[in-house]
Amino acid sequence: MFKDKLDKIKEEAKKELFDRLSSNGNYLIEGDTIKLIGDFYKNQTRISLKNYGIINPESIEEYIALGGYRGLYKALFEMTRQEVIEEVKKSNLRGRGGAGFPTGRKWEGAFKVEDYPKYVVCNADEGDPGAFMDRSLLEGDPHCVIEGMLIAAYAIGSNKGYVYVRAEYPKAVSMLRKAIESAKKYNMLGENIMGTDFSFDLEIRLGAGAFVCGESTALIQSIEGNRGLSQQKVYRTTEKGLFNKPTVLNNVETFSNIGQIIDKGADWYLSYGTEDSSGTKVFCLVGKVENSGLVEVPMGTTLREIIYDIGGGASGGKKVKAVQTGGPSGGCIPENLFDTKVDFASLKEIGSIMGSGGMVVMDEDDCMVDIAKFFMEFTVDESCGKCTPCRIGNKRVYEILQKITMGKGTEEDLEKLKDLSELITKTSLCGLGQTATTPVVSSMHYFYDEYKSHTDGHC
């Protein structure tokens, strides 16, 4: 029985792991769980990052010791494909890559299409400035991503998957490779997994670092061996995705939750977060903040709790001025709105997004026009150039911002910024262009006086 094999590995590895960590003052061992100790961790709730910084990522045994592959075992031996999908639907897990689409509904879509082969793809093409959630998860706990992909594959009836990861993440790639090899060795990957009739093969595809390849249609083009350009979306990816076949495409963090949702049940997952946004979310807290790093909190935690209680406020005794959430497509939120809850709906209401989880803190010394210019420069560099509004429009926006920060801007330029931003949002082909001017629009909305100071010649 495979269960006996799993239990044996678990008991042996657990003893070694607990012995090793019990003498280390950085860990708190409570029953079967191990937690990191310290002010930075005490207000966090770690589900995705449960093993991060605790297990040796090269050891599948240590992953199993802390409950790893139990979700896969349960799915394969105790649940039908439909039951797995229903459990994920019930958990209300929404995609952590940015769009927040319900994961279970996505899987159900791919499950229902009678067209084979089907594919499971993991988007690890993290490219937001200041974001390193996916990289850290792959470096620190690659098996939780593999387990999530395996459960997705079983649920939709797929035998082939790809992890699309950027080549600039060599350690993540190396950890993933080792994890795939050890999963094969233990019969978690390959033919007749755990002695069942379910087989799954997993390949790594390296991205060359183009930000646009994080967008689903461009990512699919790139895996297929074409230039990574966004495409007009005619069909859902779940109907005609990779190689024109039904495909489930989720990001690293989304997959990292799946094993525990299946193992512990949807009700357990629903006990975290809000009605609209269940579970937890991993953020990269960076910028002018005292304690920076990976933060995982229940959805619905306020920005203030994250930035002050966990982040310790601005570094160097300065005042926090704003936070930019959601990467280059996100908005700049002023300090007086820090009681906003962090969930999909609340961030949208104040003109920002959750995105994949970037959170860049700015202090009183930061000029918000400069910040908007920084993000626009990034977008102009990363535009694939396929459509005119994004290729030309964003460049014009960047040039106007340059002019304003050089003290040569006028009132008319401020109007042009607003009009151009609206036009680019409405007419760009893909999400990159459609959201590119969000930092400009939000900073103009909340910090208009700073733009005016530049155009009035006060700075």
Ligand code: SF4
């Ligand atoms: Fe390319 Fe930008 Fe158009 Fe997207 S919006 S297709 S990134 S040019």
